[in-house]
Amino acid sequence: SQKIEQNSEALNIQEGKTATLTCNYTNYSPAYLQWYRQDPGRGPVFLLLIRENEKEKRKERLKVTFDTTLKQSLFHITASQPADSATYLCALDTGGTYKYIFGTGTRLKVLA
Amino acid sequence: ETGVTQTPRHLVMGMTNKKSLKCEQHLGHNAMYWYKQSAKKPLELMFVYSLEERVENNSVPSRFSPECPNSSHLFLHLHTLQPEDSALYLCASSQQGLNTEAFFGQGTRLTVV
Numbered sequence: 001s002q003k004i005e006q007n008s009e010a011l012n013i014q015e016g017k018t019a020t021l022t023c024n025y026t027n028y029s030p031a032y033l034q035w036y037r038q039d040p041g042r043g044p045v046f047l048l049l050i051r052e053n054e055k056e057k058r059k060e061r062l063k064v065t066f067d068t069t070l071k072q073s074l075f076h077i078t079a080s081q082p083a084d085s086a087t088y089l090c091a092l093d094t095g096g097t098y099k100y101i102f103g104t105g106t107r108l109k110v111l112a
Numbered sequence: 113e114t115g116v117t118q119t120p121r122h123l124v125m126g127m128t129n130k131k132s133l134k135c136e137q138h139l140g141h142n143a144m145y146w147y148k149q150s151a152k153k154p155l156e157l158m159f160v161y162s163l164e165e166r167v168e169n170n171s172v173p174s175r176f177s178p179e180c181p182n183s184s185h186l187f188l189h190l191h192t193l194q195p196e197d198s199a200l201y202l203c204a205s206s207q208q209g210l211n212t213e214a215f216f217g218q219g220t221r222l223t224v225v
Contacts, residue, residue: 043216104153
């Protein structure tokens with residue numbers, strides 16, 4: 001069956017450290033993979049997109065990697081801040097009609 | 113603001129009621145989506161309207177009925193819901209094609225009593 005798993009339901013880290021979140025998938029061949037941030041009671045907000053032929057993408061303190069052999073994406077937040085505390089969702093873009101398939105999310109808490 | 117507006121933000125309804133959720137996008141997108149988000153579950157795609165074609169997730173009960181009168185507006189009509197339908201209902205839009213992200217509304221928190 002098709003599955004998208006994000007490494008843990010919750011992750012606590014100290015301020016200033018690098019947070020690393022994992023997204024693993026099976027039985028998909030996504031053209032793109034996206035990461036979203038969701039704050040409580042609000043809709044997800046797009047952060048980064050990476051194509052299947054790209055190994056790494058950066059935006060300010062964010063970095064995403066995409067390994068189609070391992071079927072895995074890693075999402076890094078460097079120099080983390082309490083304001084980075086949120087739930088982070090990965091989404092596969094299959095390019096088909098069911099365009100965005102989401103994982104369950106990882107709730108990140110950055111401790112001051 | 114994401115350019116996608118959902119109303120109402122909160123809704124409490126009885127199991128015998130009929131209500132509708134509304135979504136409007138001001139981004140000129142040609143695809144709109146309804147998602148259901150329950151606690152500890154991934155976002156569940158319910159319906160897609162893309163280039164005026166409707167695609168639905170076959171596991172969605174018939175008590176949920178979508179309507180898309182034009183490319184900017186999307187409705188979700190609700191009738192005889194069950195308590196397990198209580199969730200956050202999210203509307204999203206995107207531009208059909210690859211290399212595009214989804215823009216979400218703030219969601220409607222629905223409670224069925």
